[in-house]
Amino acid sequence: MITSSLTVQKSFKQARSVYLLLAILFLVAASAFGYFRGRGLLAMRGAISGNESQIITLQKEKEEANARYVETRTAFAKDMTDFSNIIGKIVPQGERYTEFTRALDEYFARNLTPENPILASSLRFGKGAQVEDTPFFNLPTSLTITSSPENFFKFLRFVEQSGSIETGTRLMDIQGIRINFTEEDVSFTVDLRTFYRPEQ
């Protein structure tokens, strides 16, 4: 009877030990999991609050940057309107060779005086092609002009100063020039590159 009771008690003790051991094992496992994975979770929580405060600061900076951009645009609106208009004249969108023809004619008419004659006897346009390493296209243009020496140099300077914001004339570049000086005037044939942006 006593032996049986002791056996039962022993088995109870064993069962209790097993439960306690299992509880400890679960505790240890959960703690280990918590240590390794929970640490990451805590770090994430810390990072979230850090990010949130960072977002508030960045939002302020973004608003400041936007406000500054708007303010600057407003302050220099005229500059930029001029800029857009002038760019459109310097490098127009598309060949626009008829516009260019009118512009050249206007130039020759303005500089033609009895003392200093200038006459463009021919004007030819070639086929446009893209200029290497630039976003622009070239419209080959050939002009034959007879003028006084003064107007000849004036025309050369007109071409050299073209494409400037100050002049607002279409960008040109002399590719070749053949000049023939006579007693009173200069006759010359000039090959030009005139530039334009492709049409979108």
Added chain:
Amino acid sequence: MPETNQISGNGSGNGAPDKFQVTLPSQSGSTDEVEKKSAFSFLQNLLKKEKPDATSSPAAATQTSPIAVAAASPSAAQVLPSTVQAPAVPAAPSSIKPQEGNVYSKLFGKSDMSQTGKKADTNGGSKSPLQKILGAKPFLARAPTLDEFAERRKVIRAKRFFFFVATIAILFVAFVSVQLNPEFELFGKTIAKKFEETNQSVVAVQTETNEARLRLVLFHVNRLNLHGDSFLFYQNILSSAQSTASEKTFARAKLAGQQKEIERSLEAIKDAFSKPFIITTSVNQDVSRIDLEKQFEDALKASLQSKQSALDPQKPEDREELRTIGNIIQLLDNRAFRGFLKNINLSGLDEKGTADIIQRIRERGSDELSAIAQLKQKRIPWTEIMSRIDEVTRKVDKVYGQGLFEELGGVRYTNYDFNTKTGQISLTGQVKTDDAKTFTLLADIVDAFEKSLYFKDVDYRDFSKSKSEQFGYSSGLRLQFTLQGAHEKDPRDSTLVTL
């Protein structure tokens, strides 16, 4: 002395005891008592109905009585183990009178315990109806001791503790696992999801800030180009020999104003670039600065491209924005240019320094005005070239260009042929001398051009002359040479005899 209940059972035939008794503690007035009574009456009824054989029925009755009690009334079973010291009442042999013998036989109607065991064994093969009803004898049928109960309670507590710990542990692990999974959204956003979102938000807001800053930078680069273009235009007038005095005075006045505007834009660009372009978060803190810059560049580019795709190039109101976005993307791709703008030193900036900065911006810039400026920079200033040709010619003909060729002789050019692609210049003309040294004049012209820093590779190998009846000797001239680059070295520039 506790009150007890007595249960009596009647045997039937074959010398079996007529009566057996089980003494139970009484809890008078309690519901247990009622339950016990009903349990025992149930057992009595069962025994009456059945007719067990003479030897087994009392034994069976006595042996199964605790079980029957327990089965019939759980409350009674709870009472029994602690109070009933002799649970089984074995059947006594027919020769032994129930009222005689020892205490054991008096109590249980058996002569000794060994007989009880034998009897029980003999009955093992055939189960009584009660046994059939109640099933096998339970393990804990033996009344546990107080110590056993204490131990059992401890086990229960340990078991409860284990389940508690296991539940908490499982819940904890499940919670952590769920929170670490950004995809799990059953109970709302997990910490991992929030973490991911806030990180993305940081990058998104920084990208938007970068876009605003780059728009500002681009605006000032355009403004700088605008004023820079005018600045260089007026500077060219000032440095050109072809400009008049009034042109130069006007240009001088304009130049100062342009420089002020350029400095203003340069300061704004430097200020925008002094702000951080990148931001470190907990996910990118180990990424190198270069890689991080690349990440933010890509993020901004993707954001701009998505905006670009939403715009319609056919709509005039969208074209300007499309051009701006295109220029920002070019600025983003041109890291060297951004670095240059960021590191410009503005202290003690003079006219020359400003012109240098503008030129460098235009060389490196990838916007339209920079592209225009690059084209303009490649242009050959033919008026300057013609001035230089005149300058070189005057070294050998002091009266060149003064309209005295017919009277005094010298050099006269009738044809110029300039080729921009090859940089070649062809001059056709005439030379005239009053003495016979016409070849010497031609040789002097060749050397003068060769010695010039602006021209090289002069080729003239065919000398001829004729005597003029009106004025000395004359010869035709056909010179061919090439333009010499600004920093190009030509050994013949210094080895020739100075004229």
